[in-house]
Amino acid sequence: MTAHGMQGEPEVLLTPAEVASLFRVDPKTVTRWAKAGKLSYIRTLGGHRRYPEAEVRALLGAATTSDDDAKKD
Amino acid sequence: MTAHGMQGEPEVLLTPAEVASLFRVDPKTVTRWAKAGKLSYIRTLGGHRRYPEAEVRALLGAATTSDDDAKKD
DNA sequence: CTAAATTTGGGTAATTCGGGCG
DNA sequence: TATGTCCGAATTACCCAAATTT
Numbered sequence: 001m002t003a004h005g006m007q008g009e010p011e012v013l014l015t016p017a018e019v020a021s022l023f024r025v026d027p028k029t030v031t032r033w034a035k036a037g038k039l040s041y042i043r044t045l046g047g048h049r050r051y052p053e054a055e056v057r058a059l060l061g062a063a064t065t066s067d068d069d070a071k072k073d
Numbered sequence: 074m075t076a077h078g079m080q081g082e083p084e085v086l087l088t089p090a091e092v093a094s095l096f097r098v099d100p101k102t103v104t105r106w107a108k109a110g111k112l113s114y115i116r117t118l119g120g121h122r123r124y125p126e127a128e129v130r131a132l133l134g135a136a137t138t139s140d141d142d143a144k145k146d
Numbered sequence: 147c148t149a150a151a152t153t154t155g156g157g158t159a160a161t162t163c164g165g166g167c168g
Numbered sequence: 169t170a171t172g173t174c175c176g177a178a179t180t181a182c183c184c185a186a187a188t189t190t
Contacts, residue, residue: 016153024086024123026181038118046188048153063115089162102171119179121162
């Protein structure tokens, strides 16, 4: 790969509102996912949660594009 | 504002009730379309389905005003 | 430091899920 | 085959006030 010796990638963090918009759910629901351990997160010094974009993107990528395994007739 | 870097496609998702209203059917029917592979969808971390608005709009736009589309299965 | 917007937490209604029936 | 409805269980949405972030 092509890393110039970069260790520790810039972990892009998303706010609850961002994640909620992506999933079309309420920010509160995202909080529940975090509490349930379904979503990784870090906390700010004030106690707010921040979510890694990579994780969220991966979860959103689990779409069923019309016909993955469509059986033809 | 947040200029965090816009590069993802604004994938607007709709809830089952939204899609159902647009098609004038029960949400259950929308679920069946999804299961049948006729409609793509993603799942929330809780298992609920969310449908891409673009896909739904495209399907809604496939209206038939003439009988030239009289093809069915 | 002040101000506006967001997030947190708890509790309750609405929605969705899944299977089965007509 | 396709759609609508019933049921129970799970998930999600909206209500509030206080704290945090920018």
